[in-house]
Amino acid sequence: MATFRIKRFNPEKQPEPYFEEFQLDIPDGATLLDCMNQIKWTLDGSLSYRMSCRSAICGSCAVKSNGHALLACQRQAEHLVDNNDTITLEPLGNMKPVKDLVVDFTPFWDKVNKIKPYLEPKEEPPVKERRQSQEEFLVIDDASTCIMCGACYSDCNTLEVDDNFLGPAALAKAQRFVGDSRDSKTLQRVQDLSEPGGIWDCTHCAECVERCPKPARPFDRIKEIMTVALEEGVHNNNGARHALSFTNSVKRSGNLNENRIPVESMGIFNIPGLLSLIPVGLRMLLKGKVPPILHHSIEEVRDVKRIFKELDQ
Amino acid sequence: MIQHDVVIVGAGLAGMRCALEACKELDVAVLTKVYPSRSHSGAAQGGIAASLGNSEPDSWEEHMFDTVKGGDFLNDQDAVEEYVKAAPRIIYELEHMGCVFSRTPEGKIAQRSFGGHSKPRACFSADRTGHAILHALHEQLMKNSRSVKIYNEWYMHSLVIDGDQCNGVIVSNIQTGEVEVIRAKAVVFCTGGYGRVFKITSNAFASTADGVMAAFEVGIPLEDPEFVQFHPSGLYRQGILFSEAARGEGAYLLNDKGERFMETYAPSRMELAPRDIVARAEQSEMDAGRGINGEDCIHLDLRHLGEARIMERLPQIRQLAIDFLGIDCVTDPLPIQPTAHYSMGGIPVDNNCHVILDSEGTKMHGFFAAGECACVSVHGGNRLGTNSLLDAVVFGERAGKSVLEYARGRDFGNVNEGQEKARVLEKFEDIFQREGSESYNQIRDEMKEIMMSHCGVFRDEQRLKTCIETLKGLQERFKKGKVTDKGKLFNTEIYEIMELGNMLGMAVIIATAALERRESRGGHYRTDFPKRDDKKFLYHSMVYDSPDGLVIKTKPVVITKYQPAERTY
Ligand SMILES: Cc1cc2nc3c(=O)[nH]c(=O)nc-3n(C[C@H](O)[C@H](O)[C@H](O)COP(=O)(O)OP(=O)(O)OC[C@H]3O[C@@H](n4cnc5c(N)ncnc54)[C@H](O)[C@@H]3O)c2cc1C
Ligand code: SF4
Ligand code: SF4
Numbered sequence: 001m002a003t004f005r006i007k008r009f010n011p012e013k014q015p016e017p018y019f020e021e022f023q024l025d026i027p028d029g030a031t032l033l034d035c036m037n038q039i040k041w042t043l044d045g046s047l048s049y050r051m052s053c054r055s056a057i058c059g060s061c062a063v064k065s066n067g068h069a070l071l072a073c074q075r076q077a078e079h080l081v082d083n084n085d086t087i088t089l090e091p092l093g094n095m096k097p098v099k100d101l102v103v104d105f106t107p108f109w110d111k112v113n114k115i116k117p118y119l120e121p122k123e124e125p126p127v128k129e130r131r132q133s134q135e136e137f138l139v140i141d142d143a144s145t146c147i148m149c150g151a152c153y154s155d156c157n158t159l160e161v162d163d164n165f166l167g168p169a170a171l172a173k174a175q176r177f178v179g180d181s182r183d184s185k186t187l188q189r190v191q192d193l194s195e196p197g198g199i200w201d202c203t204h205c206a207e208c209v210e211r212c213p214k215p216a217r218p219f220d221r222i223k224e225i226m227t228v229a230l231e232e233g234v235h236n237n238n239g240a241r242h243a244l245s246f247t248n249s250v251k252r253s254g255n256l257n258e259n260r261i262p263v264e265s266m267g268i269f270n271i272p273g274l275l276s277l278i279p280v281g282l283r284m285l286l287k288g289k290v291p292p293i294l295h296h297s298i299e300e301v302r303d304v305k306r307i308f309k310e311l312d313q
Numbered sequence: 314m315i316q317h318d319v320v321i322v323g324a325g326l327a328g329m330r331c332a333l334e335a336c337k338e339l340d341v342a343v344l345t346k347v348y349p350s351r352s353h354s355g356a357a358q359g360g361i362a363a364s365l366g367n368s369e370p371d372s373w374e375e376h377m378f379d380t381v382k383g384g385d386f387l388n389d390q391d392a393v394e395e396y397v398k399a400a401p402r403i404i405y406e407l408e409h410m411g412c413v414f415s416r417t418p419e420g421k422i423a424q425r426s427f428g429g430h431s432k433p434r435a436c437f438s439a440d441r442t443g444h445a446i447l448h449a450l451h452e453q454l455m456k457n458s459r460s461v462k463i464y465n466e467w468y469m470h471s472l473v474i475d476g477d478q479c480n481g482v483i484v485s486n487i488q489t490g491e492v493e494v495i496r497a498k499a500v501v502f503c504t505g506g507y508g509r510v511f512k513i514t515s516n517a518f519a520s521t522a523d524g525v526m527a528a529f530e531v532g533i534p535l536e537d538p539e540f541v542q543f544h545p546s547g548l549y550r551q552g553i554l555f556s557e558a559a560r561g562e563g564a565y566l567l568n569d570k571g572e573r574f575m576e577t578y579a580p581s582r583m584e585l586a587p588r589d590i591v592a593r594a595e596q597s598e599m600d601a602g603r604g605i606n607g608e609d610c611i612h613l614d615l616r617h618l619g620e621a622r623i624m625e626r627l628p629q630i631r632q633l634a635i636d637f638l639g640i641d642c643v644t645d646p647l648p649i650q651p652t653a654h655y656s657m658g659g660i661p662v663d664n665n666c667h668v669i670l671d672s673e674g675t676k677m678h679g680f681f682a683a684g685e686c687a688c689v690s691v692h693g694g695n696r697l698g699t700n701s702l703l704d705a706v707v708f709g710e711r712a713g714k715s716v717l718e719y720a721r722g723r724d725f726g727n728v729n730e731g732q733e734k735a736r737v738l739e740k741f742e743d744i745f746q747r748e749g750s751e752s753y754n755q756i757r758d759e760m761k762e763i764m765m766s767h768c769g770v771f772r773d774e775q776r777l778k779t780c781i782e783t784l785k786g787l788q789e790r791f792k793k794g795k796v797t798d799k800g801k802l803f804n805t806e807i808y809e810i811m812e813l814g815n816m817l818g819m820a821v822i823i824a825t826a827a828l829e830r831r832e833s834r835g836g837h838y839r840t841d842f843p844k845r846d847d848k849k850f851l852y853h854s855m856v857y858d859s860p861d862g863l864v865i866k867t868k869p870v871v872i873t874k875y876q877p878a879e880r881t882y
């Protein structure tokens with residue numbers, strides 16, 4: 001018998017959310033969504049959440065399970081129970097709860113809309129298809145697998161402190177066009193994406209890669225956009241400028257061994273250190289290897305907010 | 314009262330393609346109960362058919378012949394001809410919009426083989442073709458957001474009808490529970506299929522017959538509802554689809570003895586025979602006790618393809634089996650069983666997607682339908698794989714053009730807002746008032762169970778009669794079930810109950826038409842009438858509502874190029 005601890009919220013009845021526990025025998029081979037349905041259909045019909053395809057392709061059913069966003073239909077429930085035989089379910093983070101596990105996706109979609117999420121072709125199309133090599137297809141293949149589930153958005157560290165950040169999903173979507181051999185607006189796109197709220201505001205925590213249920217892996221896409229931005233000569237912004245001068249100085253002195261950069265020990269309250277995370281990631285990226293730089297969710301949100309303020313000045 | 318020139322209900326491939334066309338001149342609303350990108354079209358894995366001839370020479374004539382033969386000659390051939398001719402242009406346009414396709418070495422759109430097609434004509438984007446097209450269309454809608462308003466997570470309840478004229482829809486906002494009337498010069502239904510009436514199905518939770526039943530309730534007949542396609546490779550117990558692309562790439566079907574049993578049923582096409590034939594072969598093996606370990610499943614074996622090819626061509630479906638069954642198809646065969654997959658029947662429309670009321674083609678003015686909820690009929694008794702995404706896009710576009718033509722310069726009809734609203738508010742109130750103790754889950758499960766066992770792959774008179782009786786009992790019990798959530802805010806329970814009401818109605822219609830068709834054709838197989846009978850049954854069924862219950866009339870099949878011949882593979 002497992003315990004499902006579910007965060008309930010219904011502002012029609014009670015302004016504050018609360019946890020409710022349900023006991024359920026997890027049937028053999030049941031996914032988390034199967035269990036949620038079992039609870040809804042046999043224990044409490046008023047439990048609300050979204051679902052549709054139950055095959056990890058529509059992106060409806062993302063929720064937080066034991067603190068991390070995932071697709072409920074994609075996970076075997078058994079694998080999610082913690083040491084106390086419990087699964088804790090909460091709505092996605094960084095979005096306003098509407099009822100129980102349902103959140104308001106409006107800001108999420110607004111940001112997707114902001115990146116001009118459509119092809120801006122180079123010329124009038126030919127009668128038949130435009131040619132695109134399989135290699136060119138592969139550049140946008142991963143980004144195009146995004147199902148807009150919001151799991152990355154929910155757990156993104158920057159979004160916790162900065163509402164203006166476009167967020168991982170919109171940026172992954174942006175790479176799908178930045179990298180498209182058929183698109184004509186590459187330069188314009190990377191310029192726009194280098195504005196505040198764009199690629200340079202990502203703190204490289206790679207949380208979105210951990211959460212993404214598809215090969216879309218937003219942080220990987222963000223790095224690809226950064227590379228294109230620099231290639232296209234978009235240096236005229238703080239993030240990129242700092243990144244470049246750092247790489248240059250590294251190149252000049254030549255003695256900054258990546259293993260010696262004490263990223264983790266730098267601490268998140270060290271502002272210059274925090275800033276240098278950007279170039280570090282970039283340098284590794286240019287070297288073709290990308291270790292996760294700063295992991296683990298940032299708990300002291302308030303302090304981080306303060307840091308961001310100072311960074312803004 | 315909300316007002317738009319055109320309201321399109323449904324934002325799958327059909328609905329969005331329609332909107333892109335109609336918004337060129339009109340003020341368009343798209344209303345959908347799930348976000349557009351969550352529509353079921355996104356689940357389509359295998360491909361979309363067109364005779365581009367990118368990997369082997371191909372022609373629309375061959376595409377047409379395969380489609381008609383696959384449909385067991387119940388297709389309307391004039392419609393099929395227009396449809397396969399439009400296919401290449403439609404695909405090129407999707408590419409121009411930015412849709413991501415896998416490519417050939419020369420950079421053309423790649424094409425692969427698919428069951429029932431004599432040439433490799435399935436254009437694809439790895440194994441998520443529907444997803445790629447759905448997102449490409451959604452992108453175009455976002456680009457055109459000035460002329461298209463999307464009502465995300467709104468539910469359509471009913472049509473507003475005045476005589477033979479459709480003037481709008483009655484809807485509610487799922488998030489707030491508010492009921493609204495939308496007045497429109499024309500309404501287009503693109504509400505998808507209704508596979509959810511069966512226990513084992515590949516369809517999403519949203520595929521629940523709302524559109525077809527809303528049409529039926531205002532006196533529109535339903536065409537060929539008895540034709541439901543069972544896909545041969547649903548993951549065991551879950552029904553989730555394991556794409557036919559697997560067989561296209563060369564996977565084997567094996568019974569408990571390890572035999573490639575398709576040799577007995579379709580020696581020339583083997584695993585690539587049309588779905589209905591493969592699904593029946595599987596069911597026969599299972600019924601004869603040759604299922605894996607005697608259970609209701611057989612094996613799909615991909616191991617000989619090798620990891621590299623599986624990873625290149627079928628990465629997503631490999632992952633699917635790992636997540637949902639814990640089995641890796643690189644190292645182990647997968648247990649599969651037939652799963653309810655596609656609804657060939659639906660709302661009858663003419664070749665321009667205008668909804669018709671009878672075999673004479675009398676129109677319901679201002680009401681159009683496209684995609685899986687409609688029956689043109691290009692699929693006849695059985696739809697070939699990759700032909701339905703094509704159906705949704707071709708006829709989605711066409712519905713858009715028709716509606717533009719129709720609504721241009723026309724005035725709005727009269728709508729009595731209060732009265733229309735009251736009808737739906739009563740529906741809500743009626744459900745909220747129920748004080749029963751029986752769970753709707755129980756009723757739903759029983760419906761799905763009986764439809765699967767008595768109206769599934771194999772049917773006969775006795776089983777169908779039992780099925781109909783059982784369903785009628787369930788409809789009675791449905792009137793007094795247990796309602797827990799009486800709130801307005803994102804109340805998913807009440808919508809599930811309304812969907813169940815629609816599905817029960819649809820189930821009776823499917824079973825009744827199946828009982829009447831005393832022959833076997835395409836997806837409809839009667840063990841008591843195992844042969845096709847062109848003399849008596851070469852017609853479309855048209856099921857009407859009447860005070861004395863369901864009435865079935867007929868509509869002739871349009872035959873132009875290909876005379877009905879025996880269908881062998
Ligand atoms: C798993 C799977 C794989 C498939 N693979 C292929 C393939 O490879 N090739 C192929 O050609 N075909 C395939 N098909 C079939 C094909 O996907 C569908 O036939 C096609 O996508 C239907 O598109 P549609 O636009 O008609 O409907 P859908 O995409 O189902 O969209 C229906 C829309 O209607 C809306 N809606 C429904 N009811 C209401 C209501 N009451 N109020 C408001 N909105 C409502 C929904 O929100 C949704 O937006 C597959 C089907 C499945 C199930
Ligand atoms: S890597 Fe960047 S986008 Fe991804 S979660 Fe971290 S901060 Fe957000
Ligand atoms: S990038 Fe991944 S996690 Fe984010 S919305 Fe897309 S699929 Fe979901």
Ligand code: FES
Pocket residue numbers: 050051052053054055056057058059060061062071072073074
């Ligand atoms: S229900 Fe569609 S992704 Fe889970």
